[in-house]
Amino acid sequence: MYLSSASTEKPAPGxxxxxxxxxxxxxxxxxxxxxxxxxxPWQNTRDPYRIWLSEIMLxxxxxxxxxxxxxxxxxxxPTVEALAAxxxxxxxxxxxxxxxxxxxxxxxxCAQVVAQEHGGxxxxxxxxxxxxxxxxxxxxxxxASFAFxxxxxxxxGNVKRVLARxxxxxxxxxxxxxxxxxWTLAExxxxxxxxxxxxxxxxTQGLMDLGATLCTRGKPDCERCPFAGDCVxxxxxxxxxxxxxRPKKAVPTRRTWMLVLLLDGDAVMLEKRPPMGIWGGLxxxxxxxxxxxxxxxxxxxxxxxxxxxxxxxxxxFTHFKLDIEPRMIELERKGAALAANEAETVWVSxxxxxxxxxxxxxxxxxxxxxxxxx
DNA sequence: AAATCGGGGCA
DNA sequence: TGCCCAGATTT
Numbered sequence: 196m197y198l199s200s201a202s203t204e205k206p207a208p209g210x211x212x213x214x215x216x217x218x219x220x221x222x223x224x225x226x227x228x229x230x231x232x233x234x235x236p237w238q239n240t241r242d243p244y245r246i247w248l249s250e251i252m253l254x255x256x257x258x259x260x261x262x263x264x265x266x267x268x269x270x271x272x273p274t275v276e277a278l279a280a281x282x283x284x285x286x287x288x289x290x291x292x293x294x295x296x297x298x299x300x301x302x303x304x305c306a307q308v309v310a311q312e313h314g315g316x317x318x319x320x321x322x323x324x325x326x327x328x329x330x331x332x333x334x335x336x337x338x339a340s341f342a343f344x345x346x347x348x349x350x351x352g353n354v355k356r357v358l359a360r361x362x363x364x365x366x367x368x369x370x371x372x373x374x375x376x377x378w379t380l381a382e383x384x385x386x387x388x389x390x391x392x393x394x395x396x397x398x399t400q401g402l403m404d405l406g407a408t409l410c411t412r413g414k415p416d417c418e419r420c421p422f423a424g425d426c427v428x429x430x431x432x433x434x435x436x437x438x439x440x441r442p443k444k445a446v447p448t449r450r451t452w453m454l455v456l457l458l459d460g461d462a463v464m465l466e467k468r469p470p471m472g473i474w475g476g477l478x479x480x481x482x483x484x485x486x487x488x489x490x491x492x493x494x495x496x497x498x499x500x501x502x503x504x505x506x507x508x509x510x511x512f513t514h515f516k517l518d519i520e521p522r523m524i525e526l527e528r529k530g531a532a533l534a535a536n537e538a539e540t541v542w543v544s545x546x547x548x549x550x551x552x553x554x555x556x557x558x559x560x561x562x563x564x565x566x567x568x569x
Numbered sequence: 570a571a572a573t574c575g576g577g578g579c580a
Numbered sequence: 581t582g583c584c585c586a587g588a589t590t591t
Contacts, residue, residue: 254574254575254576255574255575297576297577298575298576301576301577328576328577329575329576329577330576331575331576331577332575332576333575333576334575334576351574351575352573352574352575369574412572412573440572441572441573511570511571513571513572513573
Protein backbone atom coordinates (compact mmCIF):
# COMPACT_ATOMS: atom_id res chain seq x y z
CA MET A 196 0.00 0.00 0.00
CA TYR A 197 0.96 3.61 -0.65
CA LEU A 198 4.44 2.79 -1.89
CA SER A 199 4.22 5.43 -4.57
CA SER A 200 4.47 9.08 -3.74
CA ALA A 201 2.35 11.96 -4.89
CA SER A 202 5.26 14.35 -5.09
CA THR A 203 7.83 14.65 -7.82
CA GLU A 204 10.53 15.84 -5.47
CA LYS A 205 11.97 13.65 -2.75
CA PRO A 206 14.48 14.12 0.02
CA ALA A 207 18.01 13.22 -0.99
CA PRO A 208 18.37 9.42 -0.98
CA GLY A 209 19.64 8.11 2.31
CA UNK A 210 18.56 11.14 4.26
CA UNK A 211 15.89 9.13 6.03
CA UNK A 212 15.35 5.37 6.41
CA UNK A 213 13.49 3.99 3.40
CA UNK A 214 11.31 1.68 5.45
CA UNK A 215 10.18 4.54 7.66
CA UNK A 216 9.41 6.72 4.64
CA UNK A 217 7.42 3.90 3.07
CA UNK A 218 5.53 2.83 6.18
CA UNK A 219 4.79 6.27 7.57
CA UNK A 220 1.47 6.87 5.79
CA UNK A 221 -0.12 3.44 6.32
CA UNK A 222 0.91 3.44 9.97
CA UNK A 223 -0.43 6.94 10.50
CA UNK A 224 -3.69 6.07 8.76
CA UNK A 225 -4.11 2.94 10.87
CA UNK A 226 -3.42 4.91 14.02
CA UNK A 227 -5.86 7.65 13.04
CA UNK A 228 -8.66 5.15 12.37
CA UNK A 229 -8.10 3.55 15.76
CA UNK A 230 -7.13 6.47 18.00
CA UNK A 231 -7.72 9.71 16.12
CA UNK A 232 -10.61 12.15 16.33
CA UNK A 233 -13.68 11.29 14.26
CA UNK A 234 -16.58 13.30 15.58
CA UNK A 235 -15.53 16.91 15.26
CA PRO A 236 -18.35 18.98 13.73
CA TRP A 237 -16.42 19.62 10.51
CA GLN A 238 -15.49 16.01 9.95
CA ASN A 239 -17.63 13.55 8.01
CA THR A 240 -18.41 16.12 5.35
CA ARG A 241 -16.87 16.85 1.98
CA ASP A 242 -18.46 20.25 1.66
CA PRO A 243 -15.50 22.53 0.91
CA TYR A 244 -17.34 25.48 2.44
CA ARG A 245 -17.65 23.77 5.80
CA ILE A 246 -14.11 22.48 5.67
CA TRP A 247 -12.75 25.89 4.69
CA LEU A 248 -14.66 27.63 7.46
CA SER A 249 -13.34 25.21 10.08
CA GLU A 250 -9.76 25.44 8.83
CA ILE A 251 -9.76 29.24 8.94
CA MET A 252 -11.15 29.24 12.46
CA LEU A 253 -8.70 26.54 13.56
CA UNK A 254 -5.71 28.50 12.21
CA UNK A 255 -5.82 30.60 15.31
CA UNK A 256 -7.98 28.95 17.92
CA UNK A 257 -8.35 25.71 19.81
CA UNK A 258 -10.93 23.11 18.84
CA UNK A 259 -13.03 23.59 21.96
CA UNK A 260 -13.32 27.32 21.38
CA UNK A 261 -14.07 26.97 17.69
CA UNK A 262 -16.97 24.51 18.05
CA UNK A 263 -19.70 26.96 19.17
CA UNK A 264 -18.54 29.65 16.74
CA UNK A 265 -18.53 27.16 13.91
CA UNK A 266 -22.10 26.10 14.72
CA UNK A 267 -23.34 29.69 14.85
CA UNK A 268 -21.64 30.58 11.58
CA UNK A 269 -23.15 27.62 9.77
CA UNK A 270 -26.58 28.35 11.10
CA UNK A 271 -26.46 31.99 10.06
CA UNK A 272 -24.48 31.39 6.83
CA PRO A 273 -25.24 27.88 5.54
CA THR A 274 -23.49 28.45 2.21
CA VAL A 275 -20.65 30.51 0.85
CA GLU A 276 -23.21 32.56 -1.10
CA ALA A 277 -25.04 33.38 2.12
CA LEU A 278 -21.80 34.50 3.70
CA ALA A 279 -20.80 36.56 0.69
CA ALA A 280 -24.20 38.25 0.55
CA UNK A 281 -24.23 39.25 4.22
CA UNK A 282 -23.20 42.71 5.42
CA UNK A 283 -19.66 42.52 6.71
CA UNK A 284 -20.85 43.88 10.05
CA UNK A 285 -22.92 40.72 10.54
CA UNK A 286 -19.87 38.61 9.84
CA UNK A 287 -17.71 40.58 12.22
CA UNK A 288 -20.38 40.38 14.91
CA UNK A 289 -20.50 36.59 14.69
CA UNK A 290 -16.70 36.51 14.74
CA UNK A 291 -16.49 38.73 17.81
CA UNK A 292 -14.57 36.93 20.53
CA UNK A 293 -12.45 34.83 18.20
CA UNK A 294 -9.90 37.62 17.76
CA UNK A 295 -7.57 38.12 14.79
CA UNK A 296 -10.14 40.24 12.99
CA UNK A 297 -8.08 40.75 9.86
CA UNK A 298 -8.61 37.06 9.22
CA UNK A 299 -12.35 37.50 9.54
CA UNK A 300 -12.10 40.18 6.89
CA UNK A 301 -10.12 37.79 4.69
CA UNK A 302 -12.77 35.15 5.31
CA UNK A 303 -15.40 37.53 4.02
CA UNK A 304 -13.30 38.61 1.03
CA CYS A 305 -12.68 34.98 0.20
CA ALA A 306 -16.39 34.19 0.30
CA GLN A 307 -17.05 37.05 -2.09
CA VAL A 308 -14.38 35.92 -4.53
CA VAL A 309 -15.71 32.36 -4.48
CA ALA A 310 -19.30 33.52 -4.92
CA GLN A 311 -18.65 36.12 -7.57
CA GLU A 312 -15.68 34.77 -9.52
CA HIS A 313 -16.02 31.01 -9.10
CA GLY A 314 -19.77 30.60 -9.31
CA GLY A 315 -20.01 29.73 -5.63
CA UNK A 316 -17.74 26.69 -5.94
CA UNK A 317 -14.36 26.46 -4.28
CA UNK A 318 -11.42 25.59 -6.55
CA UNK A 319 -10.47 21.92 -6.22
CA UNK A 320 -6.71 22.29 -6.50
CA UNK A 321 -4.15 23.43 -3.96
CA UNK A 322 -2.99 26.15 -6.32
CA UNK A 323 -6.48 27.46 -6.96
CA UNK A 324 -7.34 27.45 -3.28
CA UNK A 325 -4.09 29.13 -2.27
CA UNK A 326 -4.90 32.07 -4.56
CA UNK A 327 -7.85 32.95 -2.34
CA UNK A 328 -7.56 35.50 0.48
CA UNK A 329 -6.61 33.98 3.82
CA UNK A 330 -5.68 30.60 2.33
CA UNK A 331 -2.00 29.71 2.19
CA UNK A 332 -0.28 26.57 1.06
CA UNK A 333 -0.99 24.51 4.17
CA UNK A 334 -4.64 25.48 4.55
CA UNK A 335 -5.14 24.91 0.83
CA UNK A 336 -3.77 21.40 1.20
CA UNK A 337 -6.06 20.68 4.15
CA UNK A 338 -9.14 21.75 2.20
CA ALA A 339 -8.05 19.99 -1.00
CA SER A 340 -7.36 16.71 0.78
CA PHE A 341 -10.52 16.66 2.90
CA ALA A 342 -12.92 17.97 0.28
CA PHE A 343 -11.43 16.63 -2.94
CA UNK A 344 -9.17 13.76 -1.91
CA UNK A 345 -6.15 15.61 -3.26
CA UNK A 346 -2.84 14.02 -2.33
CA UNK A 347 -1.38 17.21 -0.93
CA UNK A 348 0.32 17.72 2.38
CA UNK A 349 -0.38 20.14 5.14
CA UNK A 350 2.55 21.63 7.04
CA UNK A 351 1.44 23.54 10.08
CA GLY A 352 3.16 23.91 13.41
CA ASN A 353 1.93 20.53 14.65
CA VAL A 354 3.19 18.72 11.57
CA LYS A 355 6.55 20.45 11.73
CA ARG A 356 6.91 19.23 15.30
CA VAL A 357 6.00 15.64 14.37
CA LEU A 358 8.38 15.55 11.41
CA ALA A 359 11.23 17.17 13.31
CA ARG A 360 10.94 14.57 16.04
CA UNK A 361 10.17 11.40 14.10
CA UNK A 362 12.71 12.04 11.34
CA UNK A 363 15.18 14.04 13.40
CA UNK A 364 15.04 17.14 11.21
CA UNK A 365 17.57 19.57 12.63
CA UNK A 366 17.34 23.34 12.57
CA UNK A 367 14.68 25.91 13.36
CA UNK A 368 11.58 25.22 11.21
CA UNK A 369 10.96 28.94 10.81
CA UNK A 370 14.15 29.17 8.81
CA UNK A 371 13.50 28.98 5.09
CA UNK A 372 16.02 26.25 4.38
CA UNK A 373 14.60 23.99 7.09
CA UNK A 374 11.02 24.72 6.13
CA UNK A 375 11.71 23.85 2.51
CA UNK A 376 13.28 20.56 3.57
CA UNK A 377 10.19 19.81 5.64
CA TRP A 378 7.85 20.53 2.74
CA THR A 379 9.85 18.13 0.61
CA LEU A 380 9.81 15.48 3.31
CA ALA A 381 6.09 15.98 4.00
CA GLU A 382 5.23 15.69 0.31
CA UNK A 383 7.24 12.50 -0.01
CA UNK A 384 5.17 10.97 2.79
CA UNK A 385 1.73 11.60 1.33
CA UNK A 386 -0.12 8.40 0.37
CA UNK A 387 0.28 7.51 -3.29
CA UNK A 388 -2.13 7.20 -6.17
CA UNK A 389 -3.42 3.90 -4.86
CA UNK A 390 -4.86 5.60 -1.77
CA UNK A 391 -8.60 6.18 -1.63
CA UNK A 392 -10.12 9.53 -0.76
CA UNK A 393 -10.92 8.12 2.66
CA UNK A 394 -7.27 7.17 3.11
CA UNK A 395 -6.20 10.67 2.16
CA UNK A 396 -8.59 12.21 4.67
CA UNK A 397 -7.47 9.85 7.41
CA UNK A 398 -3.85 10.65 6.63
CA THR A 399 -4.31 14.43 6.81
CA GLN A 400 -6.46 14.13 9.92
CA GLY A 401 -3.87 11.78 11.41
CA LEU A 402 -1.13 14.37 10.99
CA MET A 403 -3.29 16.89 12.80
CA ASP A 404 -4.40 14.49 15.53
CA LEU A 405 -0.95 13.10 16.26
CA GLY A 406 0.50 16.57 16.74
CA ALA A 407 -2.48 17.83 18.73
CA THR A 408 -3.05 14.85 21.03
CA LEU A 409 0.21 12.89 21.41
CA CYS A 410 3.21 14.71 19.99
CA THR A 411 2.58 17.88 21.95
CA ARG A 412 5.18 20.53 22.64
CA GLY A 413 5.44 20.22 26.38
CA LYS A 414 5.10 16.56 27.33
CA PRO A 415 4.66 14.21 24.39
CA ASP A 416 2.90 10.93 25.16
CA CYS A 417 5.48 8.75 23.42
CA GLU A 418 4.15 5.55 24.97
CA ARG A 419 1.04 5.75 22.82
CA CYS A 420 2.78 6.89 19.66
CA PRO A 421 2.82 4.55 16.67
CA PHE A 422 6.27 5.83 15.71
CA ALA A 423 7.92 5.51 19.10
CA GLY A 424 10.17 2.70 17.88
CA ASP A 425 11.55 4.75 14.99
CA CYS A 426 11.29 8.30 16.32
CA VAL A 427 14.68 9.98 16.39
CA UNK A 428 13.67 12.27 19.24
CA UNK A 429 12.26 9.42 21.34
CA UNK A 430 15.12 6.99 20.76
CA UNK A 431 17.72 9.64 21.55
CA UNK A 432 15.79 11.33 24.35
CA UNK A 433 15.68 14.64 22.53
CA UNK A 434 11.95 15.31 22.62
CA UNK A 435 12.60 18.68 24.19
CA UNK A 436 15.33 19.62 21.73
CA UNK A 437 13.29 18.87 18.61
CA UNK A 438 12.11 20.86 16.83
CA UNK A 439 14.93 23.34 17.43
CA UNK A 440 13.86 26.55 19.11
CA ARG A 441 13.90 29.88 17.41
CA PRO A 442 17.38 31.35 17.70
CA LYS A 443 17.54 34.01 20.37
CA LYS A 444 17.73 37.40 18.85
CA ALA A 445 18.35 40.62 20.70
CA VAL A 446 15.11 42.53 20.33
CA PRO A 447 15.47 46.18 19.40
CA THR A 448 14.19 48.84 21.77
CA ARG A 449 12.00 51.63 20.54
CA ARG A 450 11.18 54.69 22.56
CA THR A 451 8.02 56.73 22.60
CA TRP A 452 6.82 59.73 24.56
CA MET A 453 3.30 59.79 25.93
CA LEU A 454 1.36 62.78 27.12
CA VAL A 455 -0.67 62.56 30.31
CA LEU A 456 -3.01 65.53 30.34
CA LEU A 457 -4.56 65.38 33.78
CA LEU A 458 -7.69 67.46 34.19
CA ASP A 459 -8.77 68.50 37.67
CA GLY A 460 -6.79 65.61 39.09
CA ASP A 461 -9.31 63.16 37.73
CA ALA A 462 -9.56 62.75 33.96
CA VAL A 463 -6.97 62.09 31.28
CA MET A 464 -7.17 62.63 27.57
CA LEU A 465 -7.17 59.48 25.45
CA GLU A 466 -6.75 59.39 21.72
CA LYS A 467 -8.04 56.70 19.40
CA ARG A 468 -5.24 54.98 17.55
CA PRO A 469 -5.43 54.30 13.82
CA PRO A 470 -7.00 50.94 12.95
CA MET A 471 -3.80 49.41 11.61
CA GLY A 472 -0.49 48.91 13.35
CA ILE A 473 0.39 48.56 16.99
CA TRP A 474 -2.63 48.70 19.28
CA GLY A 475 -4.85 49.37 16.27
CA GLY A 476 -8.17 50.91 17.23
CA LEU A 477 -7.40 51.04 20.94
CA UNK A 478 -7.57 54.17 23.08
CA UNK A 479 -4.19 55.37 24.24
CA UNK A 480 -2.36 58.44 25.45
CA UNK A 481 -1.37 61.05 22.85
CA UNK A 482 2.04 60.06 21.62
CA UNK A 483 5.08 61.66 19.99
CA UNK A 484 8.51 60.56 18.85
CA UNK A 485 10.41 62.92 21.11
CA UNK A 486 10.33 65.39 23.94
CA UNK A 487 9.95 68.44 21.69
CA UNK A 488 7.31 66.86 19.48
CA UNK A 489 5.33 65.98 22.59
CA UNK A 490 5.50 69.57 23.79
CA UNK A 491 4.13 70.67 20.40
CA UNK A 492 1.24 68.28 20.75
CA UNK A 493 0.55 69.55 24.24
CA UNK A 494 0.38 73.10 22.86
CA UNK A 495 -2.15 72.00 20.26
CA UNK A 496 -4.26 70.65 23.06
CA UNK A 497 -4.02 74.05 24.74
CA UNK A 498 -1.63 72.93 27.45
CA UNK A 499 1.30 75.32 27.70
CA UNK A 500 2.71 74.31 31.08
CA UNK A 501 5.97 72.41 31.22
CA UNK A 502 5.52 68.66 31.09
CA UNK A 503 6.80 66.78 34.13
CA UNK A 504 8.41 63.39 33.70
CA UNK A 505 6.73 60.35 35.23
CA UNK A 506 8.50 57.03 35.80
CA UNK A 507 9.31 55.40 32.47
CA UNK A 508 8.26 51.83 31.74
CA UNK A 509 9.05 49.18 29.17
CA UNK A 510 6.70 46.83 27.40
CA UNK A 511 7.91 43.73 25.59
CA PHE A 512 6.39 42.72 22.26
CA THR A 513 7.33 39.69 20.21
CA HIS A 514 9.64 41.71 18.00
CA PHE A 515 10.77 44.67 20.05
CA LYS A 516 10.80 46.36 23.42
CA LEU A 517 8.98 49.60 23.81
CA ASP A 518 10.36 52.17 26.24
CA ILE A 519 7.60 54.54 27.25
CA GLU A 520 8.50 58.00 28.54
CA PRO A 521 5.39 59.54 30.11
CA ARG A 522 5.16 63.31 30.59
CA MET A 523 2.38 64.89 32.61
CA ILE A 524 0.72 68.29 32.51
CA GLU A 525 -1.93 69.09 35.06
CA LEU A 526 -4.82 71.26 33.90
CA GLU A 527 -7.82 72.88 35.45
CA ARG A 528 -11.13 73.63 33.76
CA LYS A 529 -12.37 71.61 30.85
CA GLY A 530 -13.53 73.56 27.77
CA ALA A 531 -10.40 75.18 26.39
CA ALA A 532 -8.23 72.12 26.37
CA LEU A 533 -9.89 70.31 23.48
CA ALA A 534 -10.01 73.34 21.18
CA ALA A 535 -7.51 73.00 18.36
CA ASN A 536 -7.52 69.27 18.09
CA GLU A 537 -8.96 67.28 15.22
CA ALA A 538 -7.95 63.79 16.29
CA GLU A 539 -10.49 61.54 17.92
CA THR A 540 -10.01 62.24 21.60
CA VAL A 541 -11.94 61.78 24.77
CA TRP A 542 -11.61 62.78 28.41
CA VAL A 543 -11.89 59.79 30.66
CA SER A 544 -11.95 59.68 34.43
CA UNK A 545 -9.16 57.54 35.81
CA UNK A 546 -11.81 55.47 37.55
CA UNK A 547 -13.48 54.61 34.24
CA UNK A 548 -10.43 53.64 32.23
CA UNK A 549 -11.43 50.00 32.34
CA UNK A 550 -14.44 50.74 30.17
CA UNK A 551 -12.13 51.64 27.28
CA UNK A 552 -9.88 49.39 25.25
CA UNK A 553 -6.51 50.63 26.49
CA UNK A 554 -3.13 48.96 25.80
CA UNK A 555 -1.88 46.99 28.81
CA UNK A 556 1.18 49.16 29.60
CA UNK A 557 -0.85 52.36 29.31
CA UNK A 558 -3.44 50.90 31.64
CA UNK A 559 -0.69 50.04 34.08
CA UNK A 560 0.66 53.55 33.90
CA UNK A 561 -2.75 55.09 34.51
CA UNK A 562 -3.55 52.69 37.33
CA UNK A 563 -0.32 53.75 39.00
CA UNK A 564 -1.21 57.39 38.51
CA UNK A 565 -4.63 56.88 40.03
CA UNK A 566 -3.05 55.16 43.02
CA UNK A 567 -0.66 58.05 43.58
CA UNK A 568 -3.48 60.60 43.52
CA UNK A 569 -5.55 58.99 46.24
C1' DA B 570 7.39 36.29 30.75
C1' DA B 571 8.38 33.65 26.76
C1' DA B 572 7.19 30.92 22.98
C1' DT B 573 4.20 30.01 19.43
C1' DC B 574 1.52 30.48 14.74
C1' DG B 575 -0.23 30.74 9.12
C1' DG B 576 -0.89 34.23 6.04
C1' DG B 577 -0.21 38.98 4.35
C1' DG B 578 2.63 42.52 2.91
C1' DC B 579 6.69 44.72 1.78
C1' DA B 580 11.82 45.09 0.64
C1' DT C 581 11.38 35.57 -3.41
C1' DG C 582 12.18 35.75 1.32
C1' DC C 583 11.75 38.16 5.85
C1' DC C 584 9.17 40.26 9.24
C1' DC C 585 4.89 41.62 11.17
C1' DA C 586 0.38 41.86 14.09
C1' DG C 587 -2.42 39.95 17.40
C1' DA C 588 -3.80 36.46 20.50
C1' DT C 589 -3.23 32.21 23.30
C1' DT C 590 -0.65 28.71 25.78
C1' DT C 591 2.94 27.16 28.78
